[in-house]
Amino acid sequence: MAYKKLGLRAGLEIHQQLDTVEKLFCHCPTWLRNTADHTHEFCRYLRATESELGELDRAAKEEMMVMRRFTYYAYDSTCLVEDDEEPPFSLNTDALKITHMIAKLFGMKPLEQVHTMRKLVIDGSNTSGFQRTALVALDGILPGGCHVETLCLEEEAAQRVREEVFSLDRLGIPLVEITTAPCLHTPEEVQEVAEYIGMVLRSTGKVKRGIGTIRQDINISIRGGARVEIKGVQELELIADVVRREVERQKNLLAIRNELQKRKAQADGEPKDVTDLFTGTESAILGKATAILAVNLRGFGGLVGKEIQPDRRLGSELSDYAKKCGVGGIFHTDELPAYGIIAEDMQRLWERMGAGGDDCVVLVAANPEQARCAIQQVLRRASMALSGIPKETRRLLEGGSSTAYMRPLPGAARMYPETDILPVTLDYEGQWDRIALPELLSERAARYVDVYHLDPSLAHQVAYSERVSVFVDAVARGVKPTLVARTITGTLREVQREGVPVERVDDTALLTVLEAVERGTLAKEVIPDLVRTIASGTQAEEAIQRYSATRFSVADVEAMAVRILEERKEFVRQRGKAAMGPLMGVLMEEVRGRVDGKVVSGVLRRALDRFLKEQ
Numbered sequence: 001m002a003y004k005k006l007g008l009r010a011g012l013e014i015h016q017q018l019d020t021v022e023k024l025f026c027h028c029p030t031w032l033r034n035t036a037d038h039t040h041e042f043c044r045y046l047r048a049t050e051s052e053l054g055e056l057d058r059a060a061k062e063e064m065m066v067m068r069r070f071t072y073y074a075y076d077s078t079c080l081v082e083d084d085e086e087p088p089f090s091l092n093t094d095a096l097k098i099t100h101m102i103a104k105l106f107g108m109k110p111l112e113q114v115h116t117m118r119k120l121v122i123d124g125s126n127t128s129g130f131q132r133t134a135l136v137a138l139d140g141i142l143p144g145g146c147h148v149e150t151l152c153l154e155e156e157a158a159q160r161v162r163e164e165v166f167s168l169d170r171l172g173i174p175l176v177e178i179t180t181a182p183c184l185h186t187p188e189e190v191q192e193v194a195e196y197i198g199m200v201l202r203s204t205g206k207v208k209r210g211i212g213t214i215r216q217d218i219n220i221s222i223r224g225g226a227r228v229e230i231k232g233v234q235e236l237e238l239i240a241d242v243v244r245r246e247v248e249r250q251k252n253l254l255a256i257r258n259e260l261q262k263r264k265a266q267a268d269g270e271p272k273d274v275t276d277l278f279t280g281t282e283s284a285i286l287g288k289a290t291a292i293l294a295v296n297l298r299g300f301g302g303l304v305g306k307e308i309q310p311d312r313r314l315g316s317e318l319s320d321y322a323k324k325c326g327v328g329g330i331f332h333t334d335e336l337p338a339y340g341i342i343a344e345d346m347q348r349l350w351e352r353m354g355a356g357g358d359d360c361v362v363l364v365a366a367n368p369e370q371a372r373c374a375i376q377q378v379l380r381r382a383s384m385a386l387s388g389i390p391k392e393t394r395r396l397l398e399g400g401s402s403t404a405y406m407r408p409l410p411g412a413a414r415m416y417p418e419t420d421i422l423p424v425t426l427d428y429e430g431q432w433d434r435i436a437l438p439e440l441l442s443e444r445a446a447r448y449v450d451v452y453h454l455d456p457s458l459a460h461q462v463a464y465s466e467r468v469s470v471f472v473d474a475v476a477r478g479v480k481p482t483l484v485a486r487t488i489t490g491t492l493r494e495v496q497r498e499g500v501p502v503e504r505v506d507d508t509a510l511l512t513v514l515e516a517v518e519r520g521t522l523a524k525e526v527i528p529d530l531v532r533t534i535a536s537g538t539q540a541e542e543a544i545q546r547y548s549a550t551r552f553s554v555a556d557v558e559a560m561a562v563r564i565l566e567e568r569k570e571f572v573r574q575r576g577k578a579a580m581g582p583l584m585g586v587l588m589e590e591v592r593g594r595v596d597g598k599v600v601s602g603v604l605r606r607a608l609d610r611f612l613k614e615q
């Protein structure tokens, strides 16, 4: 597909957690907890407040269509600030320093004063009904010319445990939000830029790592389409595909719009109560509903059931809107008869609704209040289809790259000043000018190839590794670069795959092990065993002693080699030099981990040569 021809414009909003000791507005630690360890819980009803100009944000308004009660898990590592029972403390200066470093890395202009704002969010992900955010820098540039528009320092939201239950351990962890201009024009470009930004962030060495610590929102539009924001893409590899799917959805919705206009379709039908038509129905959902409402979408026939993304139809969009009223979904005649609704039911429905050939009748079944709300939402979304694509915030569906409607794009009415927090003034000469920029990981990888002659892919893995400081320190102390590189990128990962908690082996312990191998105290074959032993709680020094104490000397190995040759005389005579491989296997079985493999093979080769000569 020629994306440039379609006028694809995409931008990124990247959220990255910072690795600070304390949270953004209180002194609590930034650890994630096991939700089973929560010490107490409490609940909140959240409502939107009007902005200072008396406006109510449209996204918030929609969240309030059903009153929701949220439950929060609190811990011995959270305080009254997270509970919103105490005013926030001042802005975490370490977090601000890291944010400034990031701003400088992207060539951005810092703001002289950092003002904290409240951003209305009432989906339950915070206890206060807003998220605190502060604009820190503006206008940076990426390789390739795309601009970074803004850099904000924000507080992380609470983690959803399940529908309407949230965990407070994550709330308030400092987070930077980087927003690019909508200057990306192909799906691949979007993914590359996301990768680049992630790399720059990790180059600071001060961001959190691992699943969920970085999240990408992508905003996408095509010519004639609308700005749609897809929230929370966690896997980088999915980004290009998510963009392709959204382009496909917008293209298909535009084609549907054109067809609807040609048919002079209408979305202004009068909803009718059709509960009586379904007494004694075979459909379980219709059977237990106290109200069934229907509306005729004139000219929509066949288009509501048309696929716009894998497993998604215009009908799914209508359904997403209806679900905001608390209903489970909708039925529409494009997909009927089915779900226990039979042809006779449909016939009566068509007649009651005065529907004809290219119409589509939509049904909602619930209690009277929910049904009224839902059928209005269906009409609202259907009328949007007549003009094209609504501006929306959408979420990624599990197990793929299709998306579902979440809420309208928020408007300007959602931000207002946070008066509990004083602005922070930037001291240019004291702070900004003195920020030393770290080496980018991409540059570091290139340097490891040049200086240590590592293979480029190994160099890349080392440079991007969380254990890179072990590499730096070990090499400085004379350990061979390839030994360190293979240990941190290969051995640790292999042992981790067995389920061993290798994160318990801290950098100092690993360094001690590597130095012992370099000195010859340990064979490198025992590194995996040592990692397992240390991970299970043994001190590094003790573990090293245990493994080095059982080492064999070269003389021991020689004696063993001679014995093995004696025991397998016949075999060795038959095979000659080719016996080396099998014999090596036998010998290694006896000495594995207690003497270096290279030493063993040297000793055995010499013993074998001697043996063959003597024969």
Ligand SMILES: [Zn+2]
Binding pocket: 023, 026, 027, 028, 077, 078, 079, 080, 081, 082
């Ligand atoms: Zn706290």
